[in-house]
Amino acid sequence: MFSFCADPSVLPDWQWMACYLTTGSHFALYRSVLVVLLLLALAAPLALGMGFLGALAVRSGNPLLKGIGTIYVSMVRGVPDIIFFLFVPFAIDQGVEYLRHKILCPDWDQPIRQGNDFIVCQAAKMPLATDPAWVHNVWGFALALIAFALVFGAFAANTLNGAMNAVPRTQIETAEAYGMTPGQSFRRVLLPQMWVYALPGLSNLWMILTKATPLLFLLGIQDVVFWARELGGQKTGHYAYTHPDWRVWYFLGVLAFYLTLTWVSQKIFDRIMARLNHGQATSGGEALRKAPA
């Protein structure tokens, strides 16, 4: 990075530190912060979408939809997350390769499962072995994203379903009395009012999602925690920058990162809550009404 970094072993302290903190592997650490934020930014709306579909399915009058929704919600909520994080990406990855294999290599005569091995033809590999590393990274990231959306979607579905049930029945009755169709009363009355009941649960989910991001490393994505552990470990003479075990400093940095992230999100949720409480028949809405203008 800097011109004086050529031989770290002879540098004075501050220069050594400046060089050390700007090495390629430290930039990988800084980038991994962005990876975590990107995952959160994409996983949250996806999970909310899954949750919305799940909640609709659970409330559906169609027994098939209701069954699918109920199975999805109760199964995902009942199984340890880590099992899903290990299972879903593996299953999707191998499922996609299996399908591509069937389509792209119809005259392949060997079995796909040979003992422990999972073998598909080269053209069916996802991504192809010839693809550059970034394609592999994006594919891995997408699989992780799907796993996060599936797991957190089930929890969100339950929260949203509960919130829809919490909207006072009289509101819907009034809508019906005005002659709204079920669809209209859902869109115009139920949907806008349910958020105030859903938000505490959803903000909880967001916090848990934030803290679940270190699970990314299980899926082969190098996140902040991976880099903190990697860079903080003792560096012997094999490395250009030697230092003893500095993990405590790196993990303090990670702690600061996650605390800042959750603190900022809490502030944002407080604001949204205040806005949603306006004119609602909840204790929060009542407090707003009584507060001096």
Next chain:
Amino acid sequence: MKKLLLSAATLAFAATGALAQDVVRLGTEGAYPPYNYIDESNELVGFEIDLGNALCERAGLTCEWVQNDWDSIIPNLVGGNYDAIMAGMNATPERAEVIMFSDPYKLPDPSAYMALAGTDTSVMEEGVIAAQSNTMQSGMVADTSATLIEFPTADETIAAVRNGTADAVLADRDFLMTYVDESGGELEFLATVPSPGAGVSIGLRQSDTELQATFNAALDEMKADGSLNEMLVQWFGDEVPQFE
């Protein structure tokens, strides 16, 4: 004529297809100096990286390195995420039930107990011994009467000895060597024990006999012309056991 052109085009396509298939993905841990580790510019380096690149060059393969957590390194091989493992892995009978190995590229690494200076050797039987999980050494400790504690990375086993969580660590002697040498007398070897297995080898899927033959041929070549021994000395020093 048209037909000829077409078949020529098909041939050309098939030829590039065959070339494209010669990309071999090599899995490694990237946290086990000097075997394989990530240097300060975020590149994989180490004995196995040099060796793997040399083998691929000799065999005419295009190789790409994939970094993978140690604990899931075998499942990801058999699942097809990469085609070979070079990660300081000893060819043990337990692993050979799941995957297949090439000829060894490093003679059996003796394992060693490392502890803080002044630790009594009785801890090897009565104490708490750290080892990296899913390693040959974690199995060796489990067979003694000592208490085993496992860590996902090798670096953490050393930290456990330094902070007193474990009385000693059992690991490859060539991995521990640097830590002992650089500790200024703080750490020392308690004992060296022979390791089971044929030596450090390339791990392959059991169905991949073709790749095994390719790597073995390249390894034979490098053993014969002494370039493998040179590489071993370069990374592990003069005392490393060499191939005849």
